[in-house]
Amino acid sequence: xxxxASPFGIGAAATVxxxxxxxxxxxxxxxxxxxxxxxxFVVLATAWNILGGYAGYVNFGTAAxxxxxxxxxxxxxxxxxxxxxxxxxxxxxVTGLLGFGTxxxxxxxxGIFYSIAxxxxxxxxxxxxxxxxxxxGATGLQLLRPAPMLPFETYTRxxxxxxxxxxxxxxxxxxxxxxxxxxxxxxxxxxxEEAAECSGVPTLRLKLLACTxxxxxxxxxxxxxxxxxxxxxxASSFSLNYSVVALAGAIIxxxxxxxxxxxxxxxxxxxxxxxxxxxxxEMNVLVVGVMLVVFVVAAPDGILGLIRKxxxxxxxxxxx
Amino acid sequence: xxxxxxVENVDAGYRAVRALHGVSLxxxxxxxxxxxxxxxxxxxTLMKCIMGMVRPTGGAVTLELDGQxxxxxxxxxxxxxxxxxxxxxxxxxxxxxxxVEENLLLGAFRALARGExxxxxxxxxxxxPALKERRRQLAGSMSGGQQQMLAIARAxxxxxxxxxxxEPSVGLxxxxxxxxxxxxxxxxxxxxxTVLMAEQNFHQAVRIADRGYxxxxxxxxxxxxxxxxxxxxxxxKSYYLGT
Numbered sequence: 001x002x003x004x005a006s007p008f009g010i011g012a013a014a015t016v017x018x019x020x021x022x023x024x025x026x027x028x029x030x031x032x033x034x035x036x037x038x039x040x041f042v043v044l045a046t047a048w049n050i051l052g053g054y055a056g057y058v059n060f061g062t063a064a065x066x067x068x069x070x071x072x073x074x075x076x077x078x079x080x081x082x083x084x085x086x087x088x089x090x091x092x093x094v095t096g097l098l099g100f101g102t103x104x105x106x107x108x109x110x111g112i113f114y115s116i117a118x119x120x121x122x123x124x125x126x127x128x129x130x131x132x133x134x135x136x137g138a139t140g141l142q143l144l145r146p147a148p149m150l151p152f153e154t155y156t157r158x159x160x161x162x163x164x165x166x167x168x169x170x171x172x173x174x175x176x177x178x179x180x181x182x183x184x185x186x187x188x189x190x191x192x193e194e195a196a197e198c199s200g201v202p203t204l205r206l207k208l209l210a211c212t213x214x215x216x217x218x219x220x221x222x223x224x225x226x227x228x229x230x231x232x233x234x235a236s237s238f239s240l241n242y243s244v245v246a247l248a249g250a251i252i253x254x255x256x257x258x259x260x261x262x263x264x265x266x267x268x269x270x271x272x273x274x275x276x277x278x279x280x281x282e283m284n285v286l287v288v289g290v291m292l293v294v295f296v297v298a299a300p301d302g303i304l305g306l307i308r309k310x311x312x313x314x315x316x317x318x319x320x
Numbered sequence: 321x322x323x324x325x326x327v328e329n330v331d332a333g334y335r336a337v338r339a340l341h342g343v344s345l346x347x348x349x350x351x352x353x354x355x356x357x358x359x360x361x362x363x364x365t366l367m368k369c370i371m372g373m374v375r376p377t378g379g380a381v382t383l384e385l386d387g388q389x390x391x392x393x394x395x396x397x398x399x400x401x402x403x404x405x406x407x408x409x410x411x412x413x414x415x416x417x418x419x420v421e422e423n424l425l426l427g428a429f430r431a432l433a434r435g436e437x438x439x440x441x442x443x444x445x446x447x448x449p450a451l452k453e454r455r456r457q458l459a460g461s462m463s464g465g466q467q468q469m470l471a472i473a474r475a476x477x478x479x480x481x482x483x484x485x486x487e488p489s490v491g492l493x494x495x496x497x498x499x500x501x502x503x504x505x506x507x508x509x510x511x512x513x514t515v516l517m518a519e520q521n522f523h524q525a526v527r528i529a530d531r532g533y534x535x536x537x538x539x540x541x542x543x544x545x546x547x548x549x550x551x552x553x554x555x556x557k558s559y560y561l562g563t
Contacts, residue, residue, distance in 0.1 A: 181429070188415050188426045195413035197373060200401030200430040200478060 008175065012168045019164030023157040032160040034273040036228060039163040040221050041269040044242060045249030045261035046170045047217035051210045052247065053255030054183055056190030061102065061118035062246040064125040065095045065215045067238040069222030074135050074232050077143065084162070084227060091223035092216040099215020103208045110193075119243075126238040140233025143226050159224050167262075170217045175258040177213070186210060218246075241285065245269065248288050252295045254302025263303050267291075322386050323349040323481055323514055325370070330379035332369050339365040340538045342379070347482070347516055352508055354525040354532035355518040356550075362538040363518035364410050367486045370516075371407050372397040385481070402430045406480035410487045410518075412471040416460025420451055423459045423470055427477030436479060444473040447507065465496035472503065476511070483507075485517040489524060497524055504528060526550060 023032065044062055051057050072094045073087035082090070106117040130138045145155050152158035177183050188196040189203045196203050226232040245268060253264025268291060272284040299306040325347045332340040339362045347353045357363050368374040370381055372395055381392040383403060392400055406427075415423050424444055428437045445452035448469045454462060459470055468488060475483060485504060489497040505528040508515050519525035526532065526547050534542040534550075544550035 181434070184422065184426060185429060187418060187422075188429075191415035191417055192413045194373070195409055195415065196426070197397045198371065198401070198407045198409050198413070199426050199474065200398045200406075200433075201426065202396070202398045 008172075012172060015168050016165055019161050023152060023161040029154065029156060032154075032156045034270075036156065036160045036163050037273060038266055038269040039160070039167045040225075041245055041249055041265040042167045042262055043163070043170045043221040044218055044246035045253070045265035046167070046174045046258070047214045047221065048246040049250040049255055049258075049261040050174055050177055050214040050217075051207075053250055053261070054178065054186040054190065055207060055210050057107070057207065057210075058115045058247070059118045059214070060115050060240075060243045060247070061121040062218055063238045063240055063242040064118075064122040065098060065218035066222035066225075066242045067122075067129070067234070068098055068125055069095050069219030070225040070232055070237050071129055071135055072219065073223045074141060074143070074226045077226065078135070078141070083146075084224060088162075088166075088220050088223040091219040095219025095222075096212045096216030098219075099212045100208060102215070103211030107204065107207045107211065122238050122240070122243070126234050129234045129238070136232060136234075138234060140231060141226075143230050143232065145227055145230055155227065159228050162224060163221075166220055170220075171258055171262060173213065173217070174261075177210070178258050182206060182209065241288075245272070245288055248292045252291060252302055254304030256301070257304050260302050260304045267303070324384040325482060325514075325516070326380070326382045326384070327366070327370065328380045328382075330366070330369055330376045330381060332365055332374055332376040334374075338538065340369070340376070343535070343538070343540055344379075345533050345540060345543070347514060349481075349514050350512065351530050352505075352515040352517065352528055354529035355516060355535060356520070356522055356525060356532050357518075357535040358520050361535050363535060364486055365538075366535070367407060367410075367484050367516075367518055369393075370400075370484060371405065372400045383482075398430065401478055401480075402432065404479070404481035405484065406475040406478045406482070407484040408471045408475045408486060408488065411490055412467050414459040414467055414471055414474070416458065418459060419456055420459055420462070420470060421455040423474050424451070424455075424477050427474035428479075430478050433478045437477075440477050440479055444476060447476075447503075447510075448473050464492050465499065468492060468496070468500050469503065472500070472507070476507065480513070482514045482516070485515065487518055487520065489519060489521045497521060501525070501528055 044066065048059060048062055051059050069091035072091040076082040076087050076090055102118070102121050106114055109117055129135060135141060148155040148158040152161065185196065185201045185206045188199065188201050189206065193203055225237065249265035249268045250261040251264065252268060253262065254260030268288060271287050271291070275284045275287050295302060327343060327345045330340055330343045331338065343366060355363050355366065365374055369376050370392060372392060376393055383390045383392055383405065385403060390403060415426065424441060425437065428434055428440060433440065450466055451470055451473060454466070459467065462470065488500045488504065492500065501524045504515065504517065507513060517525060517529070529547060531546055532544050532550050533540050534544070542553060544553065
């Protein structure tokens with residue numbers, strides 16, 4: 001119980017309560033429509049960071065896990081009429097297994113070769129779905145939303161609240177990994193895999209664990225997508241945009257700390273939403289690119305690194 | 321004898337390249353054995369075979385421990401570390417972006433060592449006071465000699481019974497080589513370690529070794545049962561010292 005009363009526990013609880021109050025309050029419906037997307041990217045960036053940030057394995061396959069999560073929901077909804085929470089749990093299991101499987105096949109590759117292999121996973125998954133008529137094939141599938149669960153007025157508000165809970169859970173998991181021996185092992189193998197092995201770090205097992213957890217969280221983020229859109233089709237569900245924004249969010253925020261991907265994803269996804277509404281929906285891709293370049297050049301350690309640098313410029317300079 | 325490592329007739333290599341040809345050696349508890357040879361003769365490969373990081377294509381690597389025999393060729397590296405074998409890899413291989421203390425904590429990753437982490441950390445700092453002063457510093461920002469000390473201290477964090485040291489002198493100034501070798505000797509005396517040390521620096525290695533092997537082109541060409549035998553052997557002079 002003492003753990004729950006820590007500042008992090010209080011912050012997490014406050015976030016959930018705030019999301020609940022907002023969802024039940026009178027804000028404009030569009031706020032929830034956009035807020036859901038921002039929270040979804042918080043989950044994706046946080047999930048990406050578990051493998052990409054802590055272990056240093058740059059995964060471009062986020063879209064594959066996200067899309068498979070969405071398609072798991074569609075399959076369960078169409079065949080069994082399963083409720084949303086069941087869809088999300090199933091998506092976690094399926095994409096967790098997918099993470100484990102792809103990890104087993106690809107984690108022996110390092111650096112750029114690993115990244116390229118993960119891109120392939122997207123195309124494999126997308127091609128499979130295009131050719132599977134039952135889940136809509138290439139043309140996609142229309143879905144009728146059931147009535148929202150009480151006490152929420154609309155389905156979008158409910159999804160907003162659910163995604164807020166998922167985001168808090170994802171961050172809590174990432175934070176646990178970061179501060180526990182798992183995170184220490186992952187950081188070690190990011191630095192020098194050989195030395196990590198010499199020290200008795202079970203490198204392959206830890207990488208597989210990270211891959212599985214990261215994949216499962218990405219799948220959960222994708223699971224409510226069909227209900228959010230009332231429609232699902234392969235090209236947009238497996239869009240590289242998900243991979244890029246997840247990665248960019250983590251890098252822009254800072255990969256060393258759990259707070260980094262949260263800040264980065266909120267900043268990036270909010271900017272995208274604002275640009276989509278005020279300028280054009282094509283411009284939002286440009287925003288990601290420009291921000292990524294600016295951060296890589298000006299603040300390679302992300303927002304968190306920048307804050308740290310500004311807070312103690314002298315201490316850093318005075319170090320021997 | 322509570323501890324005995326036996327390497328029998330080991331062949332190993334990297335795909336088409338064969339690095340070891342029928343290598344045999346043994347080490348018993350309390351010994352310091354030097355594995356001598358210049359670059360590219362298979363010293364590191366042999367070390368990696370013992371650690372389970374390179375799988376031999378033939379032969380046997382067995383560790384006898386308190387009456388139990390363990391076939392190291394069938395165990396994973398982390399299981400071997402768990403048995404109490406620890407290696408200081410060549411070129412130190414620290415975690416440069418982690419702090420000195422984090423590097424040390426990672427040395428105690430195995431389950432048995434995690435319980436004694438505070439005790440072992442205190443020992444490490446006692447042995448290498450410079451590390452204590454720098455414990456918040458990033459490992460990569462230290463000098464070569466300090467990094468070597470850290471690499472040794474990290475290997476000791478798992479409270480090993482058998483310590484493998486791969487070329488402690490690489491990239492160090494002569495005075496630091498001497499310091500490092502002395503540190504290994506002190507550690508050995510203090511903790512009753514058994515040490516296998518791969519080294520090119522003949523004179524430094526024989527300073528602390530009980531005996532040694534000479535490896536040339538992946539074969540053991542000389543098994544010196546004492547340091548005197550190594551120093552006086554003509555073969556050694558011709559193969560190794562070039563005189």
